[in-house]
Structures are given as C-alpha cells and as structure tokens.
Amino acid sequence: MSERRYFHHDHPLVFRTDLGDDVKREDVCSKCKREIGKFYRFFKCSECHFCIHLGCIGQHFYTGFFQPYKTFTFHFSHEDPLVSIEEQENDETEKLVNCWGCKEQILGPGFKCFYSYCGYFLHKSCSELAHEIQHPLHPDHHMTLVTSSEALHSCSCDFCGKDLMSFFYECRDCRDFGLDIKCASLRTSKDDYHQHAFVSLPKQIQFACDNCGKESKDCGLKICGICRLLIHTTCDRFSRTIKIRFHHHFLSLTYYLHQVEERADILCEVCRRPVKKNYAGYYCQKCNYGTVHLECAAQYERGGTDESAPQNSIKYITELIDDANLAEKERGRPREIQHFSDEHDLILNDEDEEVKDDKLCDGCMHLISVPFYSCTQCNFFLHNKCAKLPKQATHRRMPHYGVFTLSPQPRSSNGVFYCILCSRYRQGFVYSADDLKYVMVDVICFAIEDVLHTDGHQHPLLLASGGIGQECKACGDPEDKRDDYFVCPNQNCNFTLGFECATLPSKARHRYDDHLLTLTFTAEDDTGEYYCLICEEERDLNHWFYYCAKCEFAAHPQCVLGKHPFIKPGKTYKIRDHEHSVTLVRKTEYSPPCGGCGSPFINEVALECVQCEQSFQAVFDRYRTIRNRSLFSETLITKKNVQSRIRLRIPETNILS
Template structure:
C-alpha cells in the first residue's frame, strides 16, 4: 500500500506494516458472511478474489479469511468499511451459540412456529392452488401453488420458505446483526422503501427490512440479465427496470446493467382481478416494439421501463397499477397507526370506492380504509395518504393549499 512513509519493519525478516494497518482487528464479523473472519498476514498461493469489491487479492499481502469456508476472503480495507464491519474486535470473545430454530417439529406434518405458538401449523404440499386468495403472514404475498404451512385452528398461513427463515441473521444492507420479528404493525422497509405489515428483520433501533428483501443475498441471478449482479453503493447507475438513477443497486461488473433494490424484488408473476390469468413481468427487449397501453389506467406505457403482461389476452399493465401502494398490507385486518384505525381492502369490479382525496376510482388492487367513527374514508395511494391527517396534514389545510394554488395560477395566467 502506498502513501505511508513511516511503516514499522523487522530488520531480521523484512516484515513491514503501515502504522494504519498495525491496529487492524484480528477477528471480526462482517455483514457479507455468516462466519467470523480472521486476519491473515499471508494467504496460500493461488488466485483469490475479494468477496466485497470482486477484485483480485494479492496473496502475499494477506486479507481476512474464513476458517470454515476456505475460498472466502476479503481485502483488509474492504472488511473494515463502516457499512461492512460493526466495529467490534472479537478476539478473546466466545462465539455466540448457533441460531435458534424458528420452529419445533411436532411430527412429520406439524410444527410449532415461534410466531404462532398458540396453535400448530400443518404442512401443505406444493401444487395446491389457492388462487391467490390466501396470503402468507410473513411476506404478505399470495400463496398460489407454493408449499405452505397453515394453522389447524385459524387462518394463519406461512410459505414453507418463510417458515424456515432464521431468527437472526447478518445482512449486507446493515452492519449490525438483525432479528426476525412478527408483523404486528405497519413499518417502512429501509431497503425497498415500501410499507409492509409482514415480518421484519430489525436491529430494534435504526434498521428494519422486510423478509422479501432480507432473503436477497449480496449477489443475485435475475432472469432479466445473464450475468451475476452484485450489490454496490456509492456508484450512480440507472435502473434497467424503472429507468431512474440511484447510488444503491444490484449491478453487473462487466456492463452498465443495474437494478434498484425495489425493482429486484418485483414479483415475476402476479394476479389482478382485471385479468383472469396470471400476468407476467415483462423485461424482454425483443417484446418492446410499438406502443403499449395500460388496460387499468388506460395511459400509455413507457417501454423503457418494465411492465406486466398477459400472453393469453395480449394486455399490458403498469407495475404500479398492478401492485398499488398497499399490496403488502394484510387485507381485512385492522391495525392502529398514528392513532388511526386502518384496514386494507381488496378491490373488485363490484367494489371500487372513490378516493377521499383525489376523488378518482382507481382500479388498484387494494385501497386503505381509514375507520373514521363518523364515516368510512377510502384512500387509493400513499400520495393521497400523506395529504390526510394521518400524514400530519389536515384535510382543511389541503383544501386551502389547493385553493391557493388555483387562485395563484389564475392570477399568473391573467397577468402574462
């Protein structure tokens, strides 16, 4: 490493170390790996690649490596980054016991899950089609035909993959260990920036991410791109899905392809009552020719961004029209948020309420019912939600603001 003109050196064996490197911790945890890493002055001969920056590691300069995973190494400078290391030296500190199992096995078909201890959950084989009418308590996504666990006495349901989630984990998005908690309230996911009522991984202080994002690893394979995508920060990349720029994304080392976190977790298939079939996320450039129109909002689709399509009916939809802002809320369940009682309600051709704020009847999959004692108020989007008292802005203030803007614009037009 260049730039340090006063290193420490041994005259007998020609060992040399920078002043800035002499205090490097010996044993650490990083958020990119599940095991502890130890600092090695030299690696064995061979070709090594850093698991953080994906650049070559010179074996003679050493690095941090894992004693359990022989191929895992990371540059010393990469390992002690503030967004990777939790700043704890673990030398002399006993290793914590293994992860607590998320459930106890009762028999070959029954488990007792930590999130639903009052009743047993029964295993249901993959292939049982639910039609999307039932939803997983953890990710709040429809079951469809995946294997799942269902309560033998109530409506509590978990995808099999969600039931097996670790109680604690380290995640590349945060440098502290995270704990899995049940979804008893509405929270904001720091990673994909959506609101969800499902299970969360949290440090109980600064970070909370939903299980959908928590299941992502630092490197992913996405159907839209042939190369492996790696999670990077502090590098501006335009997202291939939404065509917007950002400094956090999953990107390709060999080209300029990138995906925002929220776009990387868009469901590949989904249902909407506007079409009787499953609709698919379209990102194939070969299909992007001519003009496309959204059958829900009847506005044109920008073919530079991803959209949903039904191959059987040859119809297309905006992703925001298909998903809406409240699709991660458990429908029909009343929760308290900022002193309001809220209930997400699924729309249908026979139930399409008018939004209290924008006065439109949008065919979004869910609307939010603010259970006002005087009357039922329906909200169609987060944009409208922040304009209510729930968003700390009174309806009267919104009306005054709209009137002010109307008068101001009229005055400006008349004086041009």
Template structure:
C-alpha cells in the first residue's frame, strides 16, 4: 500500500500538478478561477448565501457550504475556499517527524485508512505520511488548528478554545443543546455555543420599551422572588445568562430576547368573539366603593314577578313582606311598621345576602326579616357555565337549623340564599353566582372566560386556586377571581393620596418595595398598590383583607335553644384575638378564629356550630 502512495507522489504528473496549483492560486484572486488537482474542470469562485434554496456540500470535508467557495459549472463539485486552498504538503505537531501530503480520496478500497485524531475512515481530503501509515482528515486538522487559537470571554475566568466539531453539547450560557462551532474551557469544562458567545451586551427587544442588559447569571437580589421570563413565562435558572431591565425588573431568556419572532398573546378566544364588546364587563373596578354585584347585575333582567308590589309573599318567609323604597330618618316613625334605619342605630342585614339592608327592600312587619329588592326578585333557577350538567336552583328555604354550605367559587360558608345542585353538591352564593361569563381586563389583550379549576396557579398572584378563575384559552393566562376584582384605586385612611394598582415595577424605582401594612418586602413583578407621591406600597393581599370578610355570606343573630343550658344561644362569630382561646362547652375543643359558634355571652357558654346543631337535633327527637 505504501508503494502505491509513493508512486503517486513521485510521478511527474503529481509534481506538475503541484506547480500548476501554485501558479493558479497566485492568479486566482484576479481571474476568480482555480484549476484544482482533485478535479478535471476549472473551478469558478462564488459566494454561497446562507439562505440559498439548494444546500451545497463541500467535496473535501463533506460539510455544508456557506460563504466563499469554488464550484464546477459542469459537475456537482464544490469546495470551501479554505479547502480548495489547503497546502499540498505540510508539517503537523501530531506527526512531527515527517511531512504530510494532501490526498483528495483513497487510491484503493481498503478500510485501514483511519484518522489518527477521531478514528473515522478517511473518505475525501486527508493528509498522510506514506512512510508511517499516518492519516489525518481535514476536519480534525481544522479543529486542532482552532484549538491552538484561544479566546478570552468576559463571562469566564479561563481561556476558551474554539471547537468546530459537529458534537452535541449542552451550552452553559442558554441551557439548551447545540451543535456546531463552540468554545470550551479545558480547565473546568465550561462550554458555550458560538451564538451565545457573540451576544451583544445590550439589546432592544420588541416586547419591552427599554434596552435590555446581558447578565451572565440571574442577579442575586432578584432571585428570592423566583422571576419567570417575561416573554415566554418559563422558569429562569439563576445559573444561565439572562437579559434584563434594571429599572423595570424585566427578565428574559437570552434565546427569547434575541428571537426574531414576534411573541403574541394569542388570538381572540372563541368565546369572546361571540359577544359584543359593548356588553362586556371591563375590569378592574374603579375603586373600593364599587360593589361588584351591582356592577355585574345592572343590565341583568331578573324574573321581576313582584314588580315592586307593595306587599308580597316570598318562599323564604311565612309572613307577607312590605315594600320600602325610601330611607326613614325621622324618630317619629319609630312606632310604625316601617323599620327605622339610621346612622345612630345598628343597621339590619338582608336575609337573602347577609349584607346591610338599604332601600329599596322588603321587610316583615311581624319579624326581624329583610330582603333587598334584588334578592326578592332572584330567579328560581339559572344555568351556569361552570356547571352545565344541571340547572342551579334557588335555595331560599327557612333556615331553622342554621345549616352552612360552602360556595364552590370563594369556598366561604353561607347560610343565606344560594344557587345549587343538590345532586352534585354544587353551591354558589349570590355574589359568585352572578360573576360574568366573559370579562375584559386592562392587563390582558384577550377576553377572559369564567372557568372552574382545581389546583391551578394564578398568573397574577402565583397563588394556588381551587375555585373560579378567568382564563384566556389562547395563551394559558389564568387570573383568579380575587385578582380580577381588585380595584384600580384604593384609598387608605393613613395616606392622603390614593394607592394605584400597579402591574410591574415602577420605572426607575431601584430600591426595594415594602408593604406599609405588614412591613414585608414586595415582589414588584406581582401586582401591588403604590403611591407615587409618598413612595409607599401595599401588598394586594393586605388590601384584600380590608374588603374580604370570611363571614360575608353568613347572617348572625338567630337563637337556638338547647337542653344543657337554660338560656337561648345566639348564633355569632367566634371572638377574635381572644387569649386564651375559648373552648366548646360540649366537646372541649378550642374555638378557632373565623369560625362560627353559638354562645351565651353572660354565661360565657359556647358551642361549636356542629355541637349545637347535634344538641338541638337530639332535643327535637
């Protein structure tokens, strides 16, 4: 075999070819043509574009061709410019004792010609030493030349070598797999792809109005809030590179920020397209004075069977109910059948919704029973989008045993009017039953539809939701109903300016945000309330505690007689902030805050709700 190589090298034609190659290369820059020893026809210089329709492959290294190349106009023969200009004879550090000669292909069909660097069979251009049976393909030759070239990248403390092998590797910059040109640290194994190594230090992203700065890891001061990518909403790993805006606390994966594709929040949801925008409820609420139930039902046509009759009979009560359409403030009416409601006396609550009674309303002249006109006009049944299997029936029976049911939306207990399906044990209080099917919210481009979910994370507060949400099916956007009902403005008694609902960090506010109520740090990537004038902030959760009552749907004040206590027991909430905690006189267990109980305050006698009902049932039987 070695004699075959030697004969080819020593032939006159080979020497003539060598001299001819050198002469053509000298004039190739002007004539743009090359006569190469590996091909019979002249090769024409050309520039191959990366987006060319036909992908060309180099005959010498069998790699795709992009950029300068030589090609034959008669044959499908192409060479990279660097492959076409390889020297015929060279010295290499892997085989320093002899010179290596370039061959265009194997001169015989034997499988013993394998590259000394990678072990693969030499097929096309390769260098060989005919005396030592040494072979080196041009790809490994190029790689080793690159290895000898090192670069210093500002992201790493060691020098990086350049690799152009088509190996699959995991990029330490973006956290994804890559092939092709890369940079490797032989000291610690740090490995990044060429595209990441060439990323600009700042970039203008179409998804944000400021320039983004490249950081080689997620800054420690922001990691405690576990921020997500503001483009794809995916998780950010603190070890990988990110683009971010310091003033806005806007973060992005490097591949999201550099992508040319426009990120859309999706198309209009199908359910939203079927409704006219003019009839959609637009949120957020103007301020905390707006009652959601009033807003959601202002255009709703109820059954209206009473039509403001002066006297009605209602299924929830045994006696006739009298209609009242004006507030009485005159003490001279105290003996009349019309109830006196003024600021100096305790206002009555509606037996339908447990809220403070206000005109117009119905009341019973014989009993302490009140119904808002709205509650009296409620339909007997309704179809609900979150329970399509059965209609929901109005539950307005006379609650003599103080039965509590839990609302499937807000999960709060309720002993007043509800809509429910007893077969499925699905119940909704009045406020939740009339949540709109479709809403628009200024924070999201598309309409949001009402959905019932279980263990879903809210995109706004990051809380785990079991109940109702407003969702965008097009882009997997979830907003729990509590976030949806947050008012856009909140007035606090200790601040002369209103707090505004803020969806992102305040521009150029580089300091930390702390809640003025709980004094804990605020994650500005989540919604919060902020007063620009006073530079004060509030958690949305702390604000919700002002207008969210766990007993919102419970009417207290009824009495229950049990045989183990001489006095009637009053239905009441468990005392708050009482230490030590009182205990139930029946089972001995502590009464929990935010629970309900029956009590005789003068005797300090209290019973759990269940214990009192059990005692009353035994007495009845």
C-alpha cells in the first residue's frame, strides 16, 4: 500500500481500496463529512482514525502523478481526479455524453474522469454549484448539495414535482424538502412569488384550480384567503414575473385574465391553443404581446434581468423581405444585378416558360423557376426571391441567437450543413448566427412567416411551439413530434402540420416522369384505390403527394424527393486521407457498389474519384443532440454536435471531411 503525506494531517496516510477491519462504512471523511463507505477509494491514517476520500485529498497531492495534464480538479461526487474535456483531444470527447449531475448532454466545457474506463462526465457549471444555499422556499434552514446515493429525501422536487436527479439540494434538518438544481437556481427572492402566503389544507376535495383550470382531488390543496384562490400544491411554483425566449419584456402573472384581456377568444402566443380567461396566465404590461399559458411560459423560461429590447438595429427577416418586395414594386425588377455569391453579373430570366433541365437554385436548392437570375459562365442560377434576401437579419422567435448573417455556403469544407429547423441536410445559402457560427438555418426555413398560407388547408396556419404530439396531417408521421409545428387556430379543424412538410417544394421532378410533378393535397380521383407509382405501396387518401395530371402519375413525397433532395451534385471537394479530389454525384441502389466497402449506394449520393475510377459512400453524419429539440431552443449548440461531415469509407482508414 502506498503511503503519502497530507499537509493538513501530521501522520502518514495509507491508500485503501476496501474498508478493512479498522474502518466502518458509516465513518465519515474528515473533509466533506460524507460516509467513507460511499466511495471505497480513500486514505486512512496509520496511527489514528483520520480518513479522507481520494477526491477530497486535494489537487496539490497529485501534482506529480498526472503529467502531462496542466490542470485537474476534484469533486465530492467522484473519488478520482477529473480532467477538463477541453484539454483532452481523443475519441472519447467526440461521443455523446451526459452529465452525471443533471443528466443532460454535455455540449460545452466540462470535466471527465482521468481514467478512460470510468465514463464519468460533469458540466463545468455543475461542478461549480454552491455546496450550501439558502432558498426563499425554505428560509428556515440551509440546503445542502447532495447526490442521489447519499440523499435523505429521495422522492420528487418540491418545486416542479419532477423526480430528483443525481445532484439536488435538500434540507438535512427537515429531511423532507428537496429541490433539483435547476429549480434551486431559478428563484432568488421571495418577491418572485404570490404576495400572500398560501396555506396548505390536509383535505382531498374535488375542485378546479384557479391557476391551471384543471379539476382534480388527488393533488394537494393550497388556499389564499385574501385573494380567494384555490390552487393545486404543484401550481404554487409559478413566479409573479417571468421572461421567455420569444419576448424581450417580462411577462406578469395574473389570476384574472378577463380583467386584462378584452378579446373574446385568445390564443397562447407559444402553443397557439385557446387560453381560458377565467384562470391564470401571463401577459405583457408594456406592449400588445399576447397571453401565454402558465406551463408554456415555464417551459420556455430563460434567465436574465434586462427588460430592454435587443440592442441590435437589424430588423426581422420577414420585415426586410417585405421592404425588398415593396422597393422592387416601386422601382421595377432590374435586368442585371451583382450578387456577393458570384463574381460575374447575373442576368434576369423572366419569360414564362418551363425550364426543361433539372436545374436547381443555388440559393434554396429548389427547382429553378421564373423569374430567376443566371450566370452562363458559372452555370449559376438564383431565384429572384433568393437574390433579394438580406445580408443580415434577426428572427422573431429566435431573439436569443441575435443577428444571423447570410453566406453562399457554410464554413464546412464539403458545403453541406444541417438545418436546425427542418432537420435536413442541405447545400446552398445559409443563415448562421453571428454569436454561434454553427447554428445554421436554410434560407427557406429562416424566411418562413409565423402565419403560413398553404393550399393544403383552407385557413391560415400559425407557427407554434410546445410539442403537442399530434400527427402531421400531411404525412401522418407519428414520429414527427418535435416542439415546433404549424397549427390551425380554428378549433373545429384540429389541423397540425409538421415543419418538414410545411417546407416541401411545390414542384419536383422524378426520372419516372418527363413532366413537372405538383404537390397535391386531395385525392386525384374517387376510385378509392391510391398507390405510389415509385414504391408501388398504397397511399393514404388524406396525405399529401406529388402528381402529374398528364400522365396520372402519383407518388409519395419521400419517394419523389429521395433522402437528400437539397444537395446539388457536381461539386468537387478536397478531403483528407485521399490524394485526389472527389466529386459529389447521384447514385442508386442499382449502381455499381461502393469501391471501399462493396455495399450498394442506399444513401443516394456518393463521392466519385475520376483518377481512381471508383465511387465511395458519402455519409452525412450528425449528432442526435439536435434531434427532437425545439427549433427555437436556447441550448448551446457547438461545432462538435452540429457540423455536417462527409466521410469517405475505404477499408484502411476513416476519411473525414
């Protein structure tokens, strides 16, 4: 056993990996006061009963052990030293990992266990949590940060009602009050809550909560005798003021919406569902921003104390597009323009005729249609609407990302990016957040308005957030349950449209038909039998499809567009681990197999090397952290978890973009 000196203790310490006969499980660490038996790696004094965890021994003790690492730290939740992830450059840091403290994915700086086999990871912010706090919800005692393994209170959070995770604060005196680390950090003042004290009643009665409006008798009951309010115990957690990411003013809580809302029918500004005026809700006292449900406001709450409007002077994208359209109407459409995306002048084509070739707009990657601009020297095409896009803009529902800048292509070497709105891989123009360059949005998705007019529904649709879980009426996909969607405000319609289907191109081509296919929303006839002529499977009568009336050709949108419809073949790239340049080309599963792995090209795109006379699989890889997140999420998105890559697969190596 190794023997070491610790400057806080006079005797030598012996490193132990088991309790032995002289140490009991309930003996406590002399530094953190936690049980020694929780972690079996500790130091024991050879002459007295002094014990200390390996993780509590101190950084100076290990300075000679962990070279060449410049810095390392220790945390009470783990017995081994922790190394900064930013200093570790190996395959481990590229994997999707969850923080042991909050159970959320680590997207920014953090720490990992020094030993690679351990798998312990921790957010930097979680490692800096205060050991003790005094919270206004429990003012009589201090609350201590603990782990689930040493908790005395192991049920649910007394603020939000959710199950407590690995790290949380609990009162060691009462042993019956606990807060998860997120709820503990949200409120710092008693003034945030109702001005009067709610009194708990130990009775179970059937009542309608004055906060949420739901009837229940299984929940706890609280009453405010002064305001005559009867609420659920779990509804006592809503603050008097709140700030959500969709609006720059604080929203105020009112228990009497009918006193501040004169409109008969009001919709929540977040989820676009009806708000009951007889119950509580949030509203803005400084402007005409609408009402928000309590739960919607809590779901999209964000920190900050600044009530002022964003400090940049850049307008919203929809306003800038309206200004450009108005200017074009007044001055006329120019016959020749200069655009930052091409070195030559672009010539206007506005003759009302069908473009015979399958040419794509280099801005939005949709089929080109009049009016458009072109450069014959570069084989470059650009819709008129794409040519008018502003260089810089902000987004009404993404103010937390600040200003977005338009670029002719992303910073990735392969020109492919992953749009966080429609969840598709794309090429073409891209809007990137100035403060976070790898938050990238396709121009079609970025310019889409909050109110969508589509031929697929008789009423205007409103952009909403909240993840109601209803299936998309256009495709019926039950898996498309992301937080963002379009919904019809007419409650009799019950119509919901997924964001991916809302951005489908109105025209498309397929090699099985010589004509343009039109996105169609109703059945082409009344035969009662509908099939896709590409996959030969049955089509749902109520789902959208592409159709050619001349040939009576009908097909699923996914069969017509394929897996990567917005990636333009023909571009050449220089990639690592391959001596020649490669060209992005279209392939089918019936094409000659991949020259590297021998598999068919099920991904429909490939990298072709002319010199080697071979084609290789092109795999667009992204991390799952973006999937199923709100497109207006405030979560930090980093280069490692969003950058699209092309990987050339050959036997002897991994080819990176």
